[in-house]
Amino acid sequence: MTADSTRQPSVTTVPLYQHKAEFFKTLGHPVRIRVLELLSQREHTVAELLPEVGVEPAHLSQQLAILRRTGIVASRREGASVVYRLTSPEISELLTVARSILTALLTDRAGLLDDLRPEAAPTHDD
Template structure:
């Protein structure tokens, strides 16, 4: 018996639930990247990047291509880039709402009298 769709979605979003994995996916949105490039752009240790790339490979979100001794990664689907764009849009709206709320709170806060 297969897992319910909501459980599969939860696993999918758990895969996205790590800052390094999100950064890697963002890098790959534009083009394929070599591991050396990703190490430079993420600022993490090689073993740690390797672990995160393995998680993304197992989730079938990235694919690896070997060229000599270099390994290059690419997204398996352009829909991953679309998902990150939608997430950015949602977060922009949330942060804008929070900024408006903060401005309202600051405007409503009574000022302490100065002597």
């Protein structure tokens, strides 16, 4: 076995669909989605995010680190605070599209459930 055959595939040799899958895996956590929703509105400090997200500080820090490592969010220090922001406005657009898709899916399911419910039994007012 040569040294070349044991190396991990480079970014350029990995198919785009695999990069997309990794991207969506990164988004696949409720805390990360909530953070991204909040950052879609404006930049936030960790102290501002904590009460809105409702998790322990260590857990929020872990999720922010994942988002930062993948390049979805960026941070900067302002005094004693760390301020987070989205790196791309398209993330906000993606969340809006996801909301539209979910709304349509849930509306369709609600309609299906209504169709499956038994009709009200006729009343006998005779």
